[in-house]
Amino acid sequence: MKLDLDRCTGCKLCQLVCSVVSFGENNPKKAGIRVVSRLFTDARYDVVVCDQCGLCIESCPVGAISMEDGVVRIDADTCTNCGICVETCPNGAMFVHPDVDHPIKCIACGECARLCPRGVLDALAGVGKVAS
Amino acid sequence: MHGYAGAILRVNLSTGAVSREPLTEDLASNYIGGRGFGAHFVYREVPAGTDPLGPGNKLVVAAGPFSGVFLPSGAKTSLSAKSPATGLYGDSNIGGHLAAELKYAGYDALVIEGKAGEPSYLFIEDDRVEVRPCAKLWGMGSIKTEKALKDELGDEFQIAAIGPAGENMVVFASVNHDIGRQAGRCGMGAVMGSKNLKAIAVRGTRTVHVADMAGLRKVANEMFAVLAANPALKVWQDQGLAQVTTWSNSIGALPTRNFRQNFYENAEALSGERMRSDIHVRDKACFACPMATGKYCRARHRGETVYVEGPEYETTALIGSNCALGSIEEVAYANYMCDELGLDTISGGSAVAFTMECFERGIITKEDTGGIEARFGSLDAFVEIVKLIAARQGIGEPLSRGVRAAAEAWGGGSEDFAIQVKGLEWSGYESRGAPSMMLAYMTCDIGAHHNRAWAITHDIAVGRNIIKGKAAKVIELQHTRPLFDCLGVCRLQWVELGLPLEYYARLYPAVTGRQDSWDDLLDKSERIWNLVRAFGVRERADFGRADDQPPRRFYTEPVPDGPLAGSRITREDLDRLLDEYYDLRGWDRNGRPTAKTLERLGLRDVAAELQALGRIS
Numbered sequence: 001m002k003l004d005l006d007r008c009t010g011c012k013l014c015q016l017v018c019s020v021v022s023f024g025e026n027n028p029k030k031a032g033i034r035v036v037s038r039l040f041t042d043a044r045y046d047v048v049v050c051d052q053c054g055l056c057i058e059s060c061p062v063g064a065i066s067m068e069d070g071v072v073r074i075d076a077d078t079c080t081n082c083g084i085c086v087e088t089c090p091n092g093a094m095f096v097h098p099d100v101d102h103p104i105k106c107i108a109c110g111e112c113a114r115l116c117p118r119g120v121l122d123a124l125a126g127v128g129k130v131a132s
Numbered sequence: 133m134h135g136y137a138g139a140i141l142r143v144n145l146s147t148g149a150v151s152r153e154p155l156t157e158d159l160a161s162n163y164i165g166g167r168g169f170g171a172h173f174v175y176r177e178v179p180a181g182t183d184p185l186g187p188g189n190k191l192v193v194a195a196g197p198f199s200g201v202f203l204p205s206g207a208k209t210s211l212s213a214k215s216p217a218t219g220l221y222g223d224s225n226i227g228g229h230l231a232a233e234l235k236y237a238g239y240d241a242l243v244i245e246g247k248a249g250e251p252s253y254l255f256i257e258d259d260r261v262e263v264r265p266c267a268k269l270w271g272m273g274s275i276k277t278e279k280a281l282k283d284e285l286g287d288e289f290q291i292a293a294i295g296p297a298g299e300n301m302v303v304f305a306s307v308n309h310d311i312g313r314q315a316g317r318c319g320m321g322a323v324m325g326s327k328n329l330k331a332i333a334v335r336g337t338r339t340v341h342v343a344d345m346a347g348l349r350k351v352a353n354e355m356f357a358v359l360a361a362n363p364a365l366k367v368w369q370d371q372g373l374a375q376v377t378t379w380s381n382s383i384g385a386l387p388t389r390n391f392r393q394n395f396y397e398n399a400e401a402l403s404g405e406r407m408r409s410d411i412h413v414r415d416k417a418c419f420a421c422p423m424a425t426g427k428y429c430r431a432r433h434r435g436e437t438v439y440v441e442g443p444e445y446e447t448t449a450l451i452g453s454n455c456a457l458g459s460i461e462e463v464a465y466a467n468y469m470c471d472e473l474g475l476d477t478i479s480g481g482s483a484v485a486f487t488m489e490c491f492e493r494g495i496i497t498k499e500d501t502g503g504i505e506a507r508f509g510s511l512d513a514f515v516e517i518v519k520l521i522a523a524r525q526g527i528g529e530p531l532s533r534g535v536r537a538a539a540e541a542w543g544g545g546s547e548d549f550a551i552q553v554k555g556l557e558w559s560g561y562e563s564r565g566a567p568s569m570m571l572a573y574m575t576c577d578i579g580a581h582h583n584r585a586w587a588i589t590h591d592i593a594v595g596r597n598i599i600k601g602k603a604a605k606v607i608e609l610q611h612t613r614p615l616f617d618c619l620g621v622c623r624l625q626w627v628e629l630g631l632p633l634e635y636y637a638r639l640y641p642a643v644t645g646r647q648d649s650w651d652d653l654l655d656k657s658e659r660i661w662n663l664v665r666a667f668g669v670r671e672r673a674d675f676g677r678a679d680d681q682p683p684r685r686f687y688t689e690p691v692p693d694g695p696l697a698g699s700r701i702t703r704e705d706l707d708r709l710l711d712e713y714y715d716l717r718g719w720d721r722n723g724r725p726t727a728k729t730l731e732r733l734g735l736r737d738v739a740a741e742l743q744a745l746g747r748i749s
Contacts, residue, residue, distance in 0.1 A: 009424035011417035012229070019339075020202045020349065027236065027339040029288075037287050039311055040279050043413050043428060043439060098337055115356055117422030118369075118415075 001051045007118040008045040010035055014112035014121060021111045022104065030097050032106040047120065050093040050106040056085040064102075076102045133160055134343040135197035135644035140169075141239045141261065143254060145327050146187055146246030150261045155240050161646065162734070164618035164653070165196030168660045169241045170212020170223050175663050175738075177243075180671050184216040184319075185301050185326040187247040193234070193292075193332065194241035196620020197644050200232030200340045203352040204359060204631075205421035205622035207231055209292075209309075215318040215578065216326075217303040217479070217534050218555040220675075221667040222318030222578050223617075226292070227418035227426075228310030230334070231620050233290040237336025248328035251299075253281070256334040257289075269330050271296060273472035274308035281333050293331035294321040295474025297522040301325050302532040304479030304557065308471060312426065312441020313418070316476035318556060318578050343645030351638045355631060359422050362629050369415060371404030372425030374460075376445035377452075378403045384696035385561045385569075385588060387454040389508050390485035391551045391685060394562035395694020396453035406460045407443070416441055423624060431464035433511065440468035443477075449560035450481025455488060456508035466514050473522040478581075479534065482557035484517045486535045486550055487527065495544035502526045548684040553580035564686055565696040566591040568602035571709045574680045575606065577664040583617075585609035586627065599705050603713035611657040618657065659733040662717075662725050666738050669724050669747045676722040680710060724748050 012035045015028035023030050033049040052072050057065045064078035065085060074085075079102040086094040086103050094103040106124065113125035133155055140153045163172045170192040182188040191213045198206040209231040215222025234242070237256050244254070248263060251270040255262045269277050274295035281291045291309060298305035298321030305321030306314040315321075324330070342348050359365060367375055380386040381399040388396040400406070407427060416426030426441050443451065443463045451470070452463040470477045484506075490496045491506035498505065502520075504527075506513045520528030530541035535557055539550035551558040556579020563570040572585035590605045591598075612633070616623035619640075625631040637650035648656075668675040690700040714721055718729030727748055730739035742748045 007415075009415045009417035009426075011419060011421050011424065013420040013422075016202055016420050020345070023339075024345050025339040026201050026342065027337070028232075029236065029337045030339070039414070039416070039428065039439075040282070043430075045414075117356075117360065117365075117417075117424070 001123045003047055003049075003123055004118075004120050005045065005047060008035065008047055008120045009118060010037055010045040011117065013115055013117070014047070017111050017115050021109060030100060030104060032093070032095060032104045033112060034095065048091060048093050049124065050089075051091060052108065053090070055090060056088050056094065059084050059088040071108045072105065073107055074102055074105060079103070134341055135201065136160055136165070137235045137238045137240045137338070137340065139239055140241050140243060141256070142243045142245070143261065143263065144246045145244065145248040145252065145263060145329060148263055162656060163660065164615075164656060165199070165240060166194050166208060166210040166225070166620045167212060167223050167614055167617040168656070169194040170210050171221065171660045171663050173243055174212050174214060174221050175667050178214050182214055184214040184219065185322060187245070187327070189214050189323055189326070191244040191320065191323050191327070192241055193244070195231035195234045196618055198639065199620030200235035200419070201342060201643055202348060203420070203621065203639055204355050204625050205418055205423070206620055207418035207421060208617060208620050208622055209234065209315070210617050211307060211315040211320040213320060213323045215556070216301065216322045217319045218579050220554060220578070220671060221664045222320070224307075224315035224317040224320050225617055226307065226309045226313050226315045227622060228290070228313040229419045230290045230292055230309050232419045233334050233336055235336070235340045236338050237334050238338050242332070244327065244329065247326065251328050251330055253331040253333060254329065256332070258336055258338065266330050270299060274298075274306075274474045275311055275472050277331055278308065278311065281331060285333055285335070289333045289335045291331055291333050294324045295472055295522070297474040298322055298325035299330070300522060300524050300532070302475065302521055302524065303534050304476040304483070305474050306476045308474060312416075312428070312471060314471065314476065316478060317581055321474050342643045344642045347642040348639065351635060351642055355625075355635050356422065358631060359625060359629060364629055365422065368423045368425060368628065371408055372423075372427050373444035373446075374404035374407040374427060374448060376404075377448050380445070380449065380561065381453070382695065383588075383592065384565050384691065384694050385563070387449050387558070387560055387562045389456055390454060390482075390489040390549060391558065391562050392489070392549070392689070393692055393694060394564065394696060396456070398456070398458065399453060401459050402448050402452040402457075402463060403460070410459075411461050411464050413439065418622065421622065423629070425624065429464045431461050431468060433462070433465040438465060438468040440464055440471060443467040446560045447477040447481070450478045450485070451514070454481050454485040455514055457511055457514070458509060462511045466511060466518075469515050469518055473518060475518055475522060478559045479557040480518055480521065482551055483521060483531045483535055483538070484514050486538065486546070487517055487531065488513070489549055490542055490544070490546050493544070495542055495546050496527065500527055548688070551580070551683050551685070553682060554578075554679050556580050561588055563588070564691050564701050565596050565699045567596070567599050567701060567705060567709060568606050570682060570686070570701060570706070571602060571606050571713060572609070574682055574706070574710065575610070575713055577661060584613055586613070599708050600712070603709060603716055606713065607716055610661060611654045614660065615653055615657045618660070655733075659735060662730060662733050663735060663738065665719075665725055666730065666735070666742060669742055670745065673747065676724055677710065680723055682706070720749070
């Protein structure tokens with residue numbers, strides 16, 4: 001999965017819409033995606049988001065994580081919020097929030113890709129299409 | 133309270149006391165947010181005669197109900213205080229990510245009082261609020277300060293910081309945020325410096341609750357779709373506000389050589405195209421904004437390579453053409469110097485241009501400048517002068533108090549071309565050929581700034597020589613545009629991409645649950661406008677019509693060259709504009725709101741206060 005990071009402007013609309021779609025809330029910290037500024041060091045932005053590699057599935061001690069149609073999902077009812085998957089994720093793409101009792105990750109719904117003004121996230125929408 | 137975090141954070145830097153006050157229904161309903169909150173707190177809590185650079189002044193940092201909410205560019209923070217530049221109410225706003233973060237931390241506004249005993253910064257992470265000593269940051273440039281704090285606290289912290297100019301209380305010191313965004317106007321950076329407050333750092337994890345999420349999503353998705361489909365969006369994404377330079381030059385509005393001219397023969401070298409082709413590195417957006425007008429650029433000068441966001445139009449106009457610099461890269465380097473020192477590029481550019489004109493006319497000499505050849509076109513002179521201003525040394529001392537004060541110090545008739553109103557330097561539209569824009573600058577409530585009523589397109593649309601009827605348009609804009617600063621949302625999507633106001637009217641009830649129509653909100657904006665005017669009336673017995681005058685240059689010197697060569701505006705025209713404006717506002721001919729007008733706007737207590745002082749009838 002290749003994001004077009006050269007086009008990212010750091011607006012964080014992806015984070016905002018993710019929280020709207022996932023939780024019905026305006027809260028970019030409750031999102032399965034992060035925009036990180038690298039302006040001071042590399043004059044660019046990074047986007048951190050799950051590439052659905054699935055390494056977290058085996059790491060989960062209670063079997064709460066599974067792959068469905070190419071998308072890795074967490075079953076919130078089973079999850080104990082132990083944090084092992086967060087540590088395991090090679091991309092740092094499992095996010096924790098103090099008010100949410102499970103890690104938050106991208107489920108490839110494609111909403112952020114649809115709204116991204118620069119097409120940075122088109123590859124994510126592709127994952128979503130595979131999933132559906 | 134829907135659309136709001138629901139709390140005001142009050143921090144007294146003298147005592148270290150921190151308190152959370154619930155956002156009141158009166159404040160939310162009548163003052164909306166942002167600049168409205170600023171006007172409320174500054175009017176009610178900063179009494180007449182308060183030293184703007186003393187502990188009695190208060191700095192209000194306020195988001196609005198749209199800030200941080202799912203809609204295009206709910207990104208605006210207003211900073212308000214009594215201005216050290218004007219001695220009147222002042223405010224300035226910043227885009228970037230500060231407003232949203234403040235809301236997520238649980239605050240609609242910060243009210244900062246007193247003065248810290250040592251250099252400090254304000255740390256806010258949700259409920260955790262601390263005034264932290266930061267001696268090691270004092271003296272550091274504002275961009276370096278932001279980097280130092282982000283390195284220490286993490287990238288998710290949003291930083292607003294001042295540079296040496298703010299520490300030294302230069303009256304046009306800026307507050308910098310997100311590397312290259314500034315609350316530049318009215319000296320908010322000096323107010324921070326006077327309080328020993330180097331920076332504010334904020335991070336929040338909370339939710340901003342809205343009244344009708346489904347309704348909000350519907351309207352916001354329509355707005356994002358309409359913006360995405362607009363063919364003009366691409367130019368904004370590529371050039372941002374830098375594209376305005378060529379247009380402004382073509383219509384005879386580009387400030388050139390301290391506003392002697394409004395046409396710059398070398399404007400092509402400063403164009404948005406040249407910015408894009410010669411120095412552009414990265415597009416950079418404010419929160420949730422598809423336009424991304426921020427242009428991260430690289431500039432090299434005398435072996436040094438620097439990065440800076442900009443230059444956008446105002447900076448290009450005031451530093452570029454107004455100081456007659458030769459290339460967009462030179463402008464970018466000068467822009468970087470101002471940002472790092474923490475100087476407003478508008479007032480800073482104007483101060484340097486004023487110095488250059490005084491030097492070329494022989495009003496000041498190399499003896500005064502300490503050897504600087506302060507001639508138009510010299511980037512080296514620009515850099516040396518702004519360093520002196522930030523340090524308040526030599527010619528930098530009078531200049532650090534603004535061009536009005538420098539003209540008083542240097543004499544020689546220089547007040548005629550000290551380009552300011554109310555003590556605030558004029559921003560980027562020379563207006564001898566644009567009466568409504570001229571009136572907008574004369575009557576702008578914070579001094580000569582374009583943001584309240586960018587009326588120049590109205591002049592072009594209806595006829596540039598027409599005087600009659602222009603006041604009504606200026607007033608309409610003075611109520612509409614500041615409403616965006618109350619709501620905490622950027623107005624460029626409306627102004628530049630034509631997104632209809634109807635969308636914002638639909639957003640308001642979805643976000644807040646309040647049933648105000650757009651016209652109701654405009655009435656509230658008018659109330660805020662009058663409250664700000666009342667601040668001036670209360671402040672000074674002689675405040676009024678004399679404060680609404682442009683510099684003599686604009687009504688005594690015809691435009692020398694360019695597309696408007698020979699055009700001029702007369703003293704009589706200016707008086708007709710003002711008379712019509714005051715009459716329509718319900719102010720007397722001295723520019724003071726009448727008691728009847730204040731009462732009509734629900735400001736009965738203000739009317740009573742000003743009447744008791746004998747200031748209004």
